[in-house]
């Protein structure tokens with residue numbers, strides 16, 4: 438009897454302590470479509486079951502990814518099972534037998550109760566995103582180094598606003614190794630980004646193995662290493678080309694698989710016809726002139742480098758290269774550049790002028806459209822679609838490609854009205870190579886200022902489009918050009934926490950965006966990212 442009283446007293450005390458505990462904040466980024474908090478918590482501990490239902494065949498890649506990520510995140514080895522093992526203390530990831538139309542292809546529902554969590558989705562991608570949400574709900578306990586993790590009870594329904602949610606990385610101006618690319622992909626996945634735009638070729642280095650043109654990576658991937666970039670000091674003949682690197686096909690296949698397991702498609706970019714010094718340093722015969730091109734060394738590219746559009750061998754070169762690229766990357770879109778192609782050389786090149794005359798083209802701008810269209814048609818034969826930078830857009834454009842708009846919203850509207858698919862990444866909000874704060878106090882970056890608040894203002898949907906035209910807006914992305922980003926640490930510093938803002942801009946409903954509220958949530962993410970070794974700006 439006495440023992441019974443003591444037990445009763447202890448139970449009352451513990452109830453009192455529980456009811457006095459502050460509820461754990463829910464600090465999700467991106468903000469979900471609907472989140473209704475309930476009282477209580479589910480606790481992840483060493484007895485928790487991780488159960489998967491209907492995830493067989495290809496979908497088992499997602500259960501493996503969730504399992505591995507769970508072990509890493511919580512430093513726990515879960516019991517594994519399926520729905521029949523779900524009795525108590527379990528997290529069930531279940532693919533719907535019957536489509537839940539409300540959540541679409543990438544959405545999920547999540548019910549967190551005291552005894553279990555149930556995540557449901559129409560696709561493995563949706564379950565993967567549900568898992569990202571569960572992880573973020575544990576951030577307060579992960580930050581506190583708890584051994585068990587309270588997930589606040591809630592009912593969540595969530596799905597993305599845009600199908601294209603991208604992040605770009607320029608690996609030409611500075612090279613980033615496979616280990617970092619995977620780390621980058623992990624980061625994107627945790628913020629429900631589903632496209633990685635891999636800028637693989639530019640003036641400063643060619644970064645992809647092409648079997649038919651081995652010299653591209655023997656010569657074009659390397660340049661002299663300078664302690665500081667200096668545009669006024671071109672490459673000297675005696676300077677050894679020691680800086681650079683490239684990805685082998687084996688490495689690329691490995692990265693494509695790694696990204697696919699995290700529901701990220703990779704869009705490779707092969708720049709046409711400008712930004713080509715690395716090609717011309719390797720194959721000078723593809724230029725209009727006999728200028729001694731080198732792989733570029735300064736932060737600003739030599740604008741006159743352009744491939745000769747009057748030379749049939751140039752077309753053959755690009756088609757051969759793209760045949761190999763198309764084979765490596767399963768995603769249907771390939772980016773073929775088209776930006777900042779200064780055509781001064783074309784204006785005085787007899788071959789280019791002959792092409793203009795032969796094809797009955799109006800001028801050099803039309804010549805670029807023609808060239809890009811030839812490549813686009815070749816991609817079509819390979820079952821691929823082209824993406825081009827918005828420099829190609831005009832009222833009378835012939836290209837059917839998807840357009841990536843960096844120069845502003847107006848050009849995006851023109852492209853959408855023209856019937857082209859559109860991805861927005863305007864310099865005004867999405868160039869994360871620009872300064873984040875006062876340049877006086879920040880490490881050297883590209884001129885321009887995009888604060889976290891400015892990044893958060895990004896709305897990928899332009900005003901004033903019809904419903905039909907709005908369907909052409911696939912989504913948005915941020916760009917990380919690496920002229921002034923020469924280490925993984927610096928890449929992370931420029932990306933974080935602005936990636937958090939971007940993810941909310943492309944995922945969350947427009948009417949749920951609230952910078953003040955976001956700022957509170959992002960502070961947990963800054964702490965979490967820093968604690969996990971990411972160089973996140975405070």
Ligand code: ACM
Pocket residue numbers: 776777826843
């Ligand atoms: C670009 O920034 N030139 C696409």
Ligand code: ZN
Pocket residue numbers: 724725744745746747748782783786787788789
């Ligand atoms: Zn030419």
